[in-house]
Amino acid sequence: MAIVRPKEAYHERTSTEMNRHLRTPEWNVRQKIALSCRMLADEEHESGLAGQITARAEKPGTYWMLSFGLGFDEAQASNIVLCDDDLNLLEGDGMVNPANRFHLWIYRHRPHVNSIIHTHPPYCSALSLTGEPLIAAHMDTSMFYDDCAHLPHWPGPPIGDEEGEIIHNALGNKRSILLAHHGQLCACSTVEEAAVLSIFIERTARMQLLARAVGPIKQLEPALAKEAHDYRLKPKALGATFHYFARRVLRKGADVLE
């Protein structure tokens, strides 16, 4: 006779087994930022020196970021610098990235956001030219279901306070946003979440553009999409996915952690 159990029983069993088997190393925040930079470089998120990864530091009003002038593929824990909430350098040998001013605006207004990643990867950038919002219609991209905002116009390069306010208002309470004529941004509770979402928002845009070349996209059934969204965003699942991408980086060398 077939065994039929409620889905919750399997969720619980999977969580218990993941807690036992999928332990992730205790990297510090600078190492996590450096690993995220490298994994995004591997995923073709680089666009010259455009794009940034930031994270809140322990002391309120202070933030970690990659020293300006370095590409994502050059990131190491030792070139992640600390700044205050007016972008003055507090610690580290390097230059604070002036493009990060709009991150500060989001941090000020979203107390649960601890890490922000903004990049101009090719498929998000291409989709951002069409005026269409991001469509999460695949199981693997369900973390963006009803969780990706859209800024449908371009306010210019985000270097001032006004752009911070515009992007923050468009983002609302969502984790991610597609920025017209620009790229993507993920504002998350952890570096791991921001990195994994940034990788998958680009894959979502790629899937959308591939599918649209064939015909209209069929949406997911809302209740199932919401269930998949919550499942994909469980911290343990995100941690395991981050660790997978980190291992790919570390196979090329461990200097990223130094």
Ligand SMILES: [Zn+2]
């Ligand atoms: Zn940008």
